[in-house]
Amino acid sequence: MSKDPKFVAEQLRKPSGTSATETAQQMNKANKATNLAALKALNVVSGDCVLEIGPGNGKFAVNVLRKGSYVRYTGIDWSSDMVANAKDLNSKYVESGQMDFRVGSSESLPFSDGKFDKVIAVHTIYFWEVLQTHLTEIYRVLVPDGKLCLAFADKSFMQNLPFTQFGFRLFDEGDIRAELSDAGFKVISCGKHSEYGENNTKQLVEKKINIIVCEPDKR
Template identity: 30%
Template sequence: MQSRSPDDPWSAVADDWGRYWGTFARPAWEPLLRTAGIGRGTRVLDVGCGSGELLEHLQDRGAVPSGVDPAPRMAELARARAVGADVRLGDVERLPFEDGAFDAVLAVNAFQFAEDQDAALAEVGRVLAPGGVVGLAGWAERARNDLDAINAALAAADDDEPPEDGPLRVEGGLTGVLGGAGWDVLDAGVVPVAWTARGDTDLVRGILFGEEEFTIADLAPVVVAAAAPFRLPEGGYRLMNAFRWAVARRPGR
């Protein structure tokens, strides 16, 4: 496993992220694309494109996708997966694209990393053409996620408290930040999102990706015990979770 870099933590875990989590949010893609009216020829920017799974899906739909991610290894994987897509390094508060370059901007499990959400939405608005739309999606509150049982067990093993829900995870969080910035919310909702693992090894590696080998060995029994209620009769695991999503139209100028 690659060692972590404090300056580029996501490049260090990019390959494992793609393997275990790359298509995890797929159920949230469809309501975003449908509500945003994304189809053949739509110019779409995927912010925080990660290892490129959504970019590839957009290509399959006939859209014209571009991507941006702050991690060089993530961008490299995205270019390899979505061949021909324009993938650049950057983040949502400093998008390296021209004004009005896109019909839609998507940010799936990414917008919560913006340090200044109002500035991020202003930057999204800058790269959108008139009438353009933004689609946001991310984790719903912890109580809706089976994965919280594992996170709580890991926190307890570290004599710590589980993290509290961020403001975007709760009901009205995404629509509130969009509406508060003057965007016209078109629709929003919650979708079930399953995470599966073929066995104990994938379960532990998927949960603890990016950790040192000695940490993985130490915490593996904690993860397996906490996931026991979600073990399938035929083996493997299935944990049900939820993502919130919202789509809004760019405010007029």
């Protein structure tokens, strides 16, 4: 894949075309530890109905099912290439009805009110043009005692990456806490995840990740 920062940014936002598969593979390698840490923080249990926003090619979806019996998983991604790949990769779970993958955006979720017990979004909020629109939709599809987990790289780290100047919105913990409060959520935990690894331009960096878990504020 091209190392041009603008092209990298476009692919990370919406993997498509001949570079889609390679982009997904690189994201899976770069984001594995963060995905596992976020899923642990979300605490999926037996019987949960889980929505993942921006699952890419669905590489980590099976980890959700492994959290308990009768867990159901839905992934929604705005890349039709990624949804097609995710369905192929997880075909046996899709055919059994345990998984579903759809093309769409959390800006307008094609689900009924209160459908999901848990929602997770890892490295996706950079591309949400109006956070309140997305958060309001997530609030709507969560059950009243549901949980939302947002995992995102801190802007202190992200602002030094060459591709983030092209269409990325950067945040720190305080920014997102304020946005969540405005959308009617109450933060119940905020973890810091740090690791060393290659970024999408093959540079070795320390990744500083915020993992925030929240729930609808019932006050």
